[in-house]
Amino acid sequence: MTTRHPDREAADGSADEVGRGRDATPRRTLIGSEMPWSALPRDVSELLSESLPEVVEEIVSRIPQEVPEYSRPLEGEFGTAVRRGVEIALGRLFVDLPGRDEPALMPDTRAVYRQIGVGEARTGRSLEALLSAYRLGARVTFRAVSAITDRVGLEPRLMLPLGESIFVYIDEISAASIEGFTEEQSRQVGERDRRRESLLRRMLAGNLPEVEARRLAGRAGWPIPARLVAVVLPSEDGEGLRAALGDDALISGRTGEVVILLRAPESSAERDRLATKLGGRPAWVGPVRPWDKAEESYRAATVAAASPALARDGAGVRWVDDNLTAIALHADPLVMAALAARCLEPMSQLRPEQRDRLAETLLVWLKHRGERGRIAQELHVHPQTVGYRLGQLRDVFADDLDDADRRFELELVLRAGHRPAPD
Template sequence: MSRHVVELTDDAPPWAALPRDVSDAMKPHMSEVVGAIIEVIQRDVPAYARPLEGDFGVAVRRGVEVALSRLLLELPGSTEPALPPHARQVYVGLGKGEARTGRPMEVLLAAYRIGARVAFRAVSRIAVEEGLDPTVLMPLGESIFAYMDELTTASIEAFTAEQFRRAGERDRRRAQLVEQLVSGRADEADLRQLATEAGWPIPAEVVVAVLPTERADGLRLALGETGLVRGRPDQVVMVAPAPTSGRARRRLEHALADRRAWIGPARPWLRAAASLRAAHAAMTMPDPASVHQAEGEGPWWVRDHLSTLVLGHEPELVADLAAQCLAPLDGLRPGQRARLAKTLLSWLGHQGERSKVAAELHIHPQTVGYRVGQLRELFGAALDDPTSRFELQIVLRAGHA
């Protein structure tokens, strides 16, 4: 055989330096080398340590066969690129396949590295046995590893693109799932199918939160895989498993911190719409956060503010009740009216215990007695009537005075 080795120019691929004799020498041994590579890959890559059957087996064998055929039979002595379109698609398919199965890309890359190592050992031995000039071994090794870089790049790009595509599809499914869950009209079987497609484990109970759109940056990342987020023109809706421990509650609160979010009460997952209605009612109250200034920017749990929310649900009716119940205070100066209203609320709350009222208002017990005397003059028998006392507490707790 010829011992000629082509000189390699700076811009030529390494296989350009291989004599055509390489193809003639390797052709009878192709099946042997393919088998050796597959055997070692199955042995040394745990994820592939199974029978090469079905589409998976066809893809792996095809990848090895195309690589060896292209590199050892077609490229020696040429300046052609490593992967023409038809060959590139083989490795694009392998990269997509790994993304679809959920395996990390490192599994396929490990198989590529092992395949390159086995191929170099095998073809080096064959080259010597076939009498090729030993100087061919260096460009042969360079060619194998340069070719491996090309197919690795093709697979990584395909893997990444498929991950982005699947992530986009999953986000679309998860957003669709939110809408179906909170609509209250979806069929259970359809919801379960959509949850499976969205990769969302169905919890026994959920909470639904609403927050302003401008406060939602980074929310998906903060919630992790268990949270569902759906943006709407006027607000963002979040669905998450109902916390079953103090730690879970704190974790959800941390994700929603400083977002002015209202979190609805826990409901069975098929009744997520009820949790949304409560959260939305809280969010749409007139200036809902003003009565919770001590809690900063939220989140606020509906269940911690039920009485306030109930009172705020029909503000006009509560105002009508306040005008009726507090009419005896109408003739007082504003300062005096405010002091007596505050004393009345405390007195009702503590069931007339003067010492507790004094402690709460930071005034002397005698002052409490004096003010209660004024209140009795103004309200008369109403202060002893259970219904009147209840109505007075309602309007005073709603902020009327």
Template structure:
């Protein structure tokens, strides 16, 4: 069979090349240039190898042949096409080849089992070609994904450095398909909580590892919807989110997020299913300012909370809790009662105790300010 078909290999190749654009519409283009050369080479190598195989123990694909079909698979990724288009072209080539065999050889003289074996061999061979192309397609996708991650990480670092002088940030953002926003936030997520983080953030989030944390740069132009999106992606991850900044000042957002973590700013309130909301530094700025000088804050707390010394711990805890609510709500009983989940009469009783303990000091705006500072810093 091989000897009979060798002289007409060129005709079969041309029939396949001519028919592929009709049978696989995505290839409805002139078979010219590198694309046409690649297709012609693939068809020619496949046919000649197929004719070399009968009566031998050669593998279906030589190393060179395998490289050709892996390269065709890679080319589909680079051209933005699905692998299915290439596999459809292979199946079309198999049908054309089988018809050519039927025209060249008097198949009526072949035993049915021989004809069946021929068909099975041809389509098994196409499976080998398809597997090689699928491998090349997957490798190209993986390499491109890895390169994209590397470039996105490089973009994040450039933003954190504030590199804006030569337009490099804008060019790299365009290269990775990331729209450079005017305003961003920078968030930190500790390593034990990063599983599935990139998928949760989607393409808007830039992610890179730094020390024991993962750093995120996230667009924050539309404040409310962006905060909602980030809340959802970071829920349960013990994340700290720095304040919004122009992207050129993103390092400030990172600095404040890092400082909040270093000073133990508390996590957000418990969410359904026990998940914790991320810490938003903008909601804890006063606490962060106070925590920046813990020794001074502790000294101030000892001075201002001295009237409570000697009280039983449970009583002291109730009164400091009430004092903070009283300061925060400027003495309004209803919101204080709502916050503490107690009756307004209970608020009045506790405030009376506080006024008895602190005396005229509670009338001094400076003292009230200092009391609120130390209480917000967690002193009791």
């Protein structure tokens, strides 16, 4: 056979025929070739094919010994899949490809290794375990082929393209498995995210039975905390939140806003850590509620986030519980504006400077329950000036200042930032 060592085959052909097939087809050069097997003579297949079963057995036996993730016996469907993958690889590499200008993997063989990657992702093993098994297979194959070529008398110079073929082929099947693995992981992540978003929406809708909630949470991979908070922030500030908060949070990108559900912080240190994870984003954190009242925390945070009067540049994370009065005052701007128009209407005939001065005095008077000394101190005026202004206010409001309900309404609208408008 022409690919044997020349010393052993001198009677079969001249030196210039060494390394050619029986049809004397010139051997392809490796220089610039992306397919090193094309440089091998076709009769390499005949020399190696009979020994391939022993190489398969050695690889299959070594994998559980040297790759910890595969330490269990290669039995059942798993063992069958491993053996089939090894047999296909060696058959393709040493029987089909030598002397042919073909890609490493045809569509059907590529599908085999893609599916191996998919299967590994589904079992939860790491991609590195699979690639380690492939590298082991390449080492074992190279050593075995070296021994076989020496035994059958294959020319030493053919070891270079044989070795390169083995490692290029392993790269190809690794790439196919990586593709299957990553696509399956992406599919799993996408499916989990869809399940988590569905769970979040069901919780915010309310009236979710506990049995159903636990079932949905199990499918979504999210243990429902006993007490939680809802966080609301603008959709444009949602980038990177999943990475920052991790799997502990349910996150949904709703229209115009991002909504998050997560376990309620139990200390000021945990509140600070949450604020750090949110990274200065303008977020409102709702009040702590039991898991089955998540919609209440969400609704309170939404009311706060929707109020233009509470919007502040660079405000960062704010907590509804720390701003309840301000939120209540600004919960419905139209209602508060209507109340302010009615309560402050008596001041509409005053001059602008007088309106502002008396409105300020009225608010401080209401806050301090008429204590002139404290009023004068806050306004930085003489107590007699306070008396003079109060006289003007009584001329404007008459008996309304003696009515507890009217005083309450006046304080509400003034604390909400409303001031008398001109007539």
